[in-house]
Every structure is written in C-alpha cells, then in structure tokens.
Amino acid sequence: MPRDDANKTAETLGASIRDRQTVSVSNGVRNVHPVYLDRALNAEAWDSEGNRYIDFVGGIGVLTIGHRNPVVMDRVIAQCDRFTHSCFNALPHEPYVAVTDWLAENCPIEGPAKSMLTNSGAEAMENALKLARAFTGRTGVIAFEGAFHGRTLATLALTGKTKPYKTGLGPLPGPVWHLPYPCPETGVSVADAMAAIDKLFAVSADPKSVGAIVIEPVQGEGGFRACDGEFLVALRRLCDENGMVLIADEIQSGFARTGKMFAVEHAGVSPDILVMGKGIGGGFPLGAITGAEDVMHALAPGGLGGTYSGNPVACAAATGVFEVLEKDNILGRAKQLGEKYATHIAWLRDLPGGHVIGNMRGIGAMRAFELIADDGKPSPARLQCLLQLARENGLLLMPSGEHANVVRLLAPLTIPFDQVDEAFAIIAKLLPKVAQVA
Structure with missing residues (x-):
C-alpha cells in the first residue's frame, strides 16, 4: 500500500475509535491525550495512527520498569x-x-x-x-x-x-x-x-x-x-x-x-x-x-x-x-535519572523562552517542574500548550498540581538516557512557542 494511503488508513482508524468512544464512553472519563495507544515497549509508545512517542506518562506511575518488561x-x-x-x-x-x-x-x-x-x-x-x-x-x-x-x-x-x-x-x-x-x-x-x-x-x-x-x-x-x-x-x-x-x-x-x-x-x-x-x-x-x-x-x-x-x-x-x-539496581538508576532531570531542567531555564520554566519539585526520579506566566504566577494555559505541542512532536507529558501548571516526569526508570535527552530536546525546541501564550 502506498505511504499516503497507509497514512489515510491510520488516520481513519483513529477517527473511528474517537467516534466509538463518543457513543459508548461516559463523559466523566476524561483523556489527557486524545490519541489511542496501539503498542509500546519500555519508554516508547505508538498510537493507532503509527505515531511514535517517548512516554513520560508511564500509566501515571504504573510502568516503573517500562511497558512490557521482558x-x-x-x-x-x-x-x-x-x-x-x-x-x-x-x-x-x-x-x-x-x-x-x-x-x-x-x-x-x-x-x-x-x-x-x-x-x-x-x-x-x-x-x-x-x-x-x-x-x-x-x-x-x-x-x-x-x-x-x-x-x-x-x-x-x-x-x-x-x-x-x-x-x-x-x-x-x-x-x-x-x-x-x-x-x-x-x-x-x-x-x-x-x-x-x-x-x-x-x-x-x-x-x-x-x-x-x-x-x-x-x-x-x-x-x-x-x-x-x-x-x-x-x-x-x-x-x-x-x-x-x-x-x-x-x-x-x-x-x-x-x-x-x-x-x-x-x-x-x-x-x-x-x-x-x-x-x-x-x-x-x-x-x-x-x-x-x-x-x-x-x-x-x-x-x-x-x-x-x-x-x-x-x-x-x-x-x-x-x-x-x-x-537491575533500579534504586541506583532512579537516583541517576533524578540527577539527569535536574540538570536538564536547569538547562531549559537558560534557553530562549526558558523563563516559562518555574521551580523543580520532588525527590529522586519523582520530579516535576512548573510552567509560569511572565509575572511568575502559575500558568495552566502554558502547560496545556506544552502538552499539546510536545505530543505533536512525539513526547507525552502528564499535568498535575493545585493550579494545573505542573508537569510530572513519570517516564519508566528503565528509560534509556538518550531518550531522556531526546525528550528534553523536544521541550527546549518548544519553549519559544509556549512563551507566546499569555
């Protein structure tokens, strides 16, 4: 099947699932990301349309050792x-x-x-x-x-x-x-x-x-x-x-x-x-x-x-x-991953648009960072912008916090470090656009 036809078929499948969800799923069940998981391995996931993501949601903390650990x-x-x-x-x-x-x-x-x-x-x-x-x-x-x-x-x-x-x-x-x-x-x-x-x-x-x-x-x-x-x-x-x-x-x-x-x-x-x-x-x-x-x-x-x-x-x-x-010494890896998160978050702040990154929170690999407005107050609007743009660029993030402005980093503790680098490179690329949100 030609690539264009395959893409159309995948998009049609995703739309079909969305239509079925509208008919049969309670509105009380909310989705953070409007894509449908098709397959996954460790910290990578692919949706029903064939798009690949780095998964920093991890089933909201369930997948500590990754999707389908052998x-x-x-x-x-x-x-x-x-x-x-x-x-x-x-x-x-x-x-x-x-x-x-x-x-x-x-x-x-x-x-x-x-x-x-x-x-x-x-x-x-x-x-x-x-x-x-x-x-x-x-x-x-x-x-x-x-x-x-x-x-x-x-x-x-x-x-x-x-x-x-x-x-x-x-x-x-x-x-x-x-x-x-x-x-x-x-x-x-x-x-x-x-x-x-x-x-x-x-x-x-x-x-x-x-x-x-x-x-x-x-x-x-x-x-x-x-x-x-x-x-x-x-x-x-x-x-x-x-x-x-x-x-x-x-x-x-x-x-x-x-x-x-x-x-x-x-x-x-x-x-x-x-x-x-x-x-x-x-x-x-x-x-x-x-x-x-x-x-x-x-x-x-x-x-x-x-x-x-x-x-x-x-x-x-x-x-x-x-x-x-x-x-696999996951305790030691959690400490390493937490240090890597801290280094990346500090790096983000020095980039164009990095002023939208607020305080880092948490301990070990249970880390999060805030999205803030230009006056330093919580910015749920900027968080929602980052969630959408990150998803469109192959990264799934998870919101939280009293003001809905905190990004939780819930990648599997088994995530390869080069995928962590890839994830933060995506965030870095998006910061100038996020900064344009009022």
Whole structure:
C-alpha cells in the first residue's frame, strides 16, 4: 500500500475509535491525550495512527520498569499457562503468598508485617481505613490539602481537591479534616502544620476521636510536593501518643521512584500501614496494604478480601517487578535519572523562552517542574500548550498540581538516557512557542 494511503488508513482508524468512544464512553472519563495507544515497549509508545512517542506518562506511575518488561512478561505468560484466576478467599494460590513474602521483607514496618492484596491503590486505601477503624474503634481521619488518595467515596473524602473529583457528590464519608501540607511549595513549615493540628484538637476534634492520619510522603496529583521529613517524624510521635494509626500512601511514590524503595524511608519513619498500587504490578492491576501485625489482624477472618484481589496473573507480574528492581539496581538508576532531570531542567531555564520554566519539585526520579506566566504566577494555559505541542512532536507529558501548571516526569526508570535527552530536546525546541501564550 502506498505511504499516503497507509497514512489515510491510520488516520481513519483513529477517527473511528474517537467516534466509538463518543457513543459508548461516559463523559466523566476524561483523556489527557486524545490519541489511542496501539503498542509500546519500555519508554516508547505508538498510537493507532503509527505515531511514535517517548512516554513520560508511564500509566501515571504504573510502568516503573517500562511497558512490557521482558521479565514481567515471562512471568505472566508462565502463569497464564497454569491458571489465570482463583479467588484467594476461596482457593488460595502461591503467587499471592510470593508477593506478601516480598512485602514482609521489604516494607518499612516495625515488627512482623502482614499484608493484603487488592486490585488497585484506591481499594487498598479503602481497606486501610477499615483496618484503622477496627483497630482504634474511631472514625475520624486527618488528611492534607493537595492530597489525592482515589476516586471511590471513602478515598474521595480524603482527597484534598474538590474539582473535578467531588463536584456534585454531596456529603462524603467522614469525619475527615484536611490540614496544611508542609513543604517548600506551600510555604507551610513543620511548626505551622503542627500548630494547625493543635488548633484542630482544640476547636473541632478530640484526639481520641481520630483513628488515623493519612499522608503521601510525596504528593502525586498535588504536583510532586515532598513532605518535610521532620513532619513525618512528628506525625509518628503524635500517633504513638494518641493511639492513632499512621497510614502512608505510597501508591505513586513507591517502588524506587524516589530513590528509596518507599518515600517514607527518606525520613526514617515506619508507618502502621503502607498503602501501595501502581508500580507494584508492572502494568497489571494490583494494589496492597502492608502493616503492623496487630493492626492488620484487627478484622475478623473474612473481613478482608475480594473476588479479584491478588489475581494470580497480576501477582506473577509483581514477582517479575521485584526481580527487576533488585537485579537491575533500579534504586541506583532512579537516583541517576533524578540527577539527569535536574540538570536538564536547569538547562531549559537558560534557553530562549526558558523563563516559562518555574521551580523543580520532588525527590529522586519523582520530579516535576512548573510552567509560569511572565509575572511568575502559575500558568495552566502554558502547560496545556506544552502538552499539546510536545505530543505533536512525539513526547507525552502528564499535568498535575493545585493550579494545573505542573508537569510530572513519570517516564519508566528503565528509560534509556538518550531518550531522556531526546525528550528534553523536544521541550527546549518548544519553549519559544509556549512563551507566546499569555
């Protein structure tokens, strides 16, 4: 088929999928990039029209070791040849236990650690809240401004952002109190955040009514804001003094993204429950909670579980992820990648149009940068311009942040460094055009 005819055929296919989506998909499901993935490998992706992209979205942090990692795929294929499903609550299987074995050895939990597997991060957080209630006999939860913990009803109550997640839903499960998140980007100090907790206890909530404090050590949707480590230490002490459960949400920051296996390790803090998802499954639906034995045993047998929770194929994929994390020194690579990001972002600022690049955020390879207006204020318009132009030039980027002006860098940690260079060269080329946006 001549090239022009092939291109027309590919474009027709893309348009056909868009038409079908309009007919059959809820408008509540929004797409950041209006292209349709056809195939992918490691940090590269190709759409239904044959266009190639460098993927800095990575399934929003899922693809820590890349699309279709060969070790993961081998484990998945081998498991599919044996059996594809068994509900662990009814008929247990070894792949589930292989995952919980690894979690017991590698999660920063004091004393014996126990785990439960889920389908997703949001489901994991739901079960963490159940356990906190059962263990403490209390219903109150403290969460933080800018947080994102999921879209289910209970996790939405924790999420510290109204639009678009909570709009039109009415009262959510609670009580939940949102307090300031201490980090450089918010300008909130540890002293300020602790004062807010003291005021909460003095005005609105008896400490003995609060069962859990839920925090992302590095906020994901909030724009890769890293919590001050001293605050995590203070929260650990506060929970110990008041019989509260400390829940660390590592759904996006876990599995080497920050240069530690889990971000909370940077502060040397052990939570009571660690909530995981995204990167654990290597592209297959899996989440987990790992916690202290007494907390994890707070519900009676049968109180935890789910038909698909800990699906054997997803568990097999996770064991492949664990192997790659160790064998390929992904922790070391995350540190190298973070340094490379920092160097490139500093370079961008010195280029024509580079004044649109604001502060860099994050830790390790969990990095982001702001798009700002000429007066230094957040510029969501410039971010949207960059997203579109980057996509048209073969680079997929992911937005975030309170003002929708932060670009998250979520490429696989296995991305070849020359592709990182290629990605930032694309951004550099586009900066003068982005700077023309008011």
